[in-house]
Amino acid sequence: MATIAGGVLLGLAALAFARLADGAQELFERIAHPHLWLIAGAVPFLFMLVSWVTMRWFAGSRGSGIPQVIALVSSPEQAGTSPYLKLPVVVAKTVLTSVMLLAGAAVGREGPTVQLAAALNVAVHRWLRVPITSGVVIAGGAAGVAAAFNTPLAGVAFAIEELAAAYEQRMAALVMMAVMIAGLVSLGIAGDYVYLGAVHSPLPFRVALVVTPIAGIAGGVCGGLFSRAMLFALKPGQSLLHRLRSRPVLFAGACGAIVAAMGVLSHGSSWGTGYATTRELVEGVPQAWWMIVPRAIATIATAVSGAPGGIFAPSLSVGAELGNVLAHLLPGTPLGPVVLLGMIAYFTGVVRAPLTAVVIIAEATGSHQLVIPLFASALIADAASGFVAPEKLYHGLSLGFVRELKEMRAAEEVEREESTPA
Numbered sequence: 001m002a003t004i005a006g007g008v009l010l011g012l013a014a015l016a017f018a019r020l021a022d023g024a025q026e027l028f029e030r031i032a033h034p035h036l037w038l039i040a041g042a043v044p045f046l047f048m049l050v051s052w053v054t055m056r057w058f059a060g061s062r063g064s065g066i067p068q069v070i071a072l073v074s075s076p077e078q079a080g081t082s083p084y085l086k087l088p089v090v091v092a093k094t095v096l097t098s099v100m101l102l103a104g105a106a107v108g109r110e111g112p113t114v115q116l117a118a119a120l121n122v123a124v125h126r127w128l129r130v131p132i133t134s135g136v137v138i139a140g141g142a143a144g145v146a147a148a149f150n151t152p153l154a155g156v157a158f159a160i161e162e163l164a165a166a167y168e169q170r171m172a173a174l175v176m177m178a179v180m181i182a183g184l185v186s187l188g189i190a191g192d193y194v195y196l197g198a199v200h201s202p203l204p205f206r207v208a209l210v211v212t213p214i215a216g217i218a219g220g221v222c223g224g225l226f227s228r229a230m231l232f233a234l235k236p237g238q239s240l241l242h243r244l245r246s247r248p249v250l251f252a253g254a255c256g257a258i259v260a261a262m263g264v265l266s267h268g269s270s271w272g273t274g275y276a277t278t279r280e281l282v283e284g285v286p287q288a289w290w291m292i293v294p295r296a297i298a299t300i301a302t303a304v305s306g307a308p309g310g311i312f313a314p315s316l317s318v319g320a321e322l323g324n325v326l327a328h329l330l331p332g333t334p335l336g337p338v339v340l341l342g343m344i345a346y347f348t349g350v351v352r353a354p355l356t357a358v359v360i361i362a363e364a365t366g367s368h369q370l371v372i373p374l375f376a377s378a379l380i381a382d383a384a385s386g387f388v389a390p391e392k393l394y395h396g397l398s399l400g401f402v403r404e405l406k407e408m409r410a411a412e413e414v415e416r417e418e419s420t421p422a
Helices: 002-032 036-057 066-073 087-102 110-127 134-149 152-163 169-190 205-234 240-244 248-265 275-282 289-304 312-329 335-351 354-365 368-388 393-419
Strands: none
Touching: 002 036, 002 087, 002 110, 002 134, 002 169, 036 087, 036 248, 066 110, 066 134, 066 393, 087 110, 110 134, 110 312, 134 152, 134 169, 134 354, 152 354, 205 289, 205 312, 205 335, 205 368, 205 393, 248 289, 275 312, 275 335, 289 312, 312 335, 335 354, 335 368, 335 393, 354 368
16 A cells, blocks of 8 residues: 555656656746846856755755665665655755756756655655665655656666665565556656657668767766766865865855856757757757767756756766767767767766666667667676776765764764663
8 A cells, every 4th residue: 555655646746846847947948048148147146045945954955866865775764764855855855956947957857856756655654654664765766767757667777776786576566566656657647758759760780880889988988987076076075176065055156157157158058957959869950069068067067066956867968969979970870879879878877777778768769679789888888987987876975875874873872862861
């Protein structure tokens, strides 16, 4: 009962969040194009506002949300009491992420949806007095991926590759039930649509033999560099950025200024999630090759700002721009399939989850005829990224939250001892 109720509830919540985020993105685009410089001036202040609200009242909502869920998988007994999965915190995260989209930030809603779904699943199990285990947290997070991308199989793959480092067979039924229910709710209400557009041109075998390894290596190295830069910037005590982040609101404003500058440079194309540009590239509409530069800079500036928001969609967008660059360097190759190869390679390089990447992109674009080159590119990218950044991004970022959970537990034990009569 808890799994069924949780799956339905989080599926509905994910759809509501998607509508809110998409509405914010569309509103920003309508305002930004005719008022480019006005918006550019407002972006840093919106970054500062979101950072201040986050640090002041909703610190558990900062960042992607996936590292928080990974941290709680190893400490499920704290899932119901930690600030990372409290309902006011995750609801605030959806609102703050939408405000970041109104600020033109390069954020996605997928990571926050994972945190929201895990929180709702844990809450339903608490309400029905069902013990909270790692499987409950994993099932909620995996169902969040399924509902966010409208791709149920991707939720199962994500649970295996990212959320459960030591996956147990006894969790399989729980995970798949929650994922399938959330997926069915999403499909039933939103319909069976392709999330990232559809490829209209084939990839000849001879071209695939050449392009696939090139895309895999390029995407893996670039994604690994992004992952390494993120870990370097966000791990405490390891960089100048950490000292700068001692003033989080001002630092967020500086990141917002960078995002604003990139938006002006790209005439607004680098602002937001990049869904529209990604869809155009997948469907064969070419873009200028240099657009990858402002998009990549805006993505990392947004990610290190500490504001709520995910990196799934921005990473897919940067990967699509990388595929566009490869298509320019390899004239005569079909743009859509090459964009998909660049997208999957870069995304795999960032998150180091090749199975999840293949399932997401194959389902979200309806490109099942390209599964073999997609798999090959993802595996090559995973190996290449491993050389550049041996530590996986989400697991590296989760270590800070694991440390915070230990400190909370220690503080609770001290408080309990002090309150116990001698």
